[in-house]
Amino acid sequence: MQLVVARIGRAHGIKGDVTVEVRTDEPELRLAPGAVLATDPAATGPLTIETGRVHSGRLLLRFEGVNDRSAAEALRNTLLIAEIDPEELPEEEDEYYDHQLMDLDVVTRDGTEIGRITEISHLPSQDLFIVERPDGSEVMIPFVESIVVEIDLEEQRAVVDPPPGLIDDQAEVASSRDES
Template sequence: MQLVVARIGRAHGIKGEVTVEVRTDEPELRLAPGAVLATEPASTGPLTIETGRVHSGRLILRFEGVSDRTGAEALRNTLLIAEIDPEELPEEEDEYYDHQLMDLDVVTKDGEEVGRITEISHLPSQDLFIVERPDGSEVMIPFVESIVTEIDLEEQRAVIDPPPGLIDDQAEIVSSKDDSSEDADA
């Protein structure tokens, strides 16, 4: 099974190094020197990591055969893909690979069917489940502990406790206006 572990960003310096946007919780395992990664587009790879280091909070990699800025710039926006065993699980108990979460049924804690996970969007602040509802519409569910209360891989379902308005039109409208000021305007 293939897993996207990073996206190559800008060239860094003149010796073939690139910045990478890490898309794995295990960069020390997936992006270590010697790792051979498939690429998307496939024509740019496979790439073998020669060196890696952190600079100003960003991961900087150099690949075998890429020794100058021109070569590094040619790799920009390339996705790095690791081959993993489909049975392999993340080290932490409450972590999941995207492929484990795809197609899970989403239900509320009361058992109401919400839909099925069709996509996972990785944003800087949190991940989102894109859930297709039975009527074909989509709803976005933040993958945070307060909302996604349980992931049951055996039952192939995700249990959620959504706040009002997340999956329905029952949002609570809270006004900061003082009710007495409305009477004065009348």
């Protein structure tokens, strides 16, 4: 199974370093020196990580054979893809890989269908589920314990207990305000 683990950003300096937007919870495992990553577009890869370091809160990587700013800049916006064993599980009990959560059905505690997870957005403060509703619209649900109360991989569902207004249609929210 393939998993997008990062997107290459700007070149940094003149020796071929690039900034990366990390898209994995385990950058120390997936983006370590020696890791060989497939790329999208495929024509730019595979790439082997030569060095990695954090600079001003950003991860910088240098790839074998990318030795100057021009070569690094040519990689901008390339997705880095790791090959993952689908049976591999995170070390912590309540942790999940993105691929385990993708396409899970999202329901409330009482069984009301909300939609299915189509994307997971990793933000600095928290992760978000991007959930596509049956009508095609999307809703963002923070992946925090107080809202996502259960992940059931066997049943392929995420059970949520959203606060008022998080998932309700705007019309419902407005009408409840009018009634008060």
